[in-house]
Amino acid sequence: MKLLELDIPVEYRWLYERTDDGIVKYPDPVLRKRARPVSRMTPDLHALIEHMLTTMRRAQGIGLAAPQVGVLLRVIIIEAPEQPVRVVINPQILERSSEQVIGMEGCLSLPGLYGDVKRPEAILLRGLNKHGKPIQLQLKGIEARIAQHEIDHLDGILFTDRVIPETLHWDVPDEGEQDEL
Numbered sequence: 221m222k223l224l225e226l227d228i229p230v231e232y233r234w235l236y237e238r239t240d241d242g243i244v245k246y247p248d249p250v251l252r253k254r255a256r257p258v259s260r261m262t263p264d265l266h267a268l269i270e271h272m273l274t275t276m277r278r279a280q281g282i283g284l285a286a287p288q289v290g291v292l293l294r295v296i297i298i299e300a301p302e303q304p305v306r307v308v309i310n311p312q313i314l315e316r317s318s319e320q321v322i323g324m325e326g327c328l329s330l331p332g333l334y335g336d337v338k339r340p341e342a343i344l345l346r347g348l349n350k351h352g353k354p355i356q357l358q359l360k361g362i363e364a365r366i367a368q369h370e371i372d373h374l375d376g377i378l379f380t381d382r383v384i385p386e387t388l389h390w391d392v393p394d395e396g397e398q399d400e401l
């Protein structure tokens with residue numbers, strides 16, 4: 221997989237330098253590391269999940285992976301508009317639909333950058349919920365897209381690695397319909 225080297229336009233650089241939102245930004249090396257599985261439920265893990273939820277919502281994100289708050293554990297959150305919040309620990313994709321769809325993505329760790337990514341339209345996801353109970357989720361549409369984007373984060377993969385190159389573009393965050401994952 222060819223990794224994109226980003227040239228951040230000068231007017232977007234402050235977004236990459238800010239630390240007050242608690243989100244790790246490109247090119248921090250933590251975003252390229254593989255996160256390790258959660259082996260047991262602890263108070264620290266519950267605190268991490270609460271911290272991730274707060275951080276994601278404050279940033280108006282619709283998904284977040286633990287490495288984006290600097291923690292290399294396999295924990296993701298999916299919170300699509302009008303859908304319940306889904307916390308998935310040690311997520312694993314069991315099945316992918318053969319149908320693939322193209323959709324625009326952004327990322328809280330790559331603020332201001334957007335592009336189209338082709339991914340399976342639906343997935344069957346397995347993992348643990350925030351109480352440590354095994355769950356299976358059949359996800360489609362935006363929720364399936366968010367889950368795949370967040371699981372990529374757990375493997376050190378960014379959407380820019382999968383983007384259709386000619387669609388990659390800069391735009392001001394929080395304007396228009398765009399949401400970051």
Ligand code: CO
Nearest residue numbers: 327328329401
């Ligand atoms: Co992201």
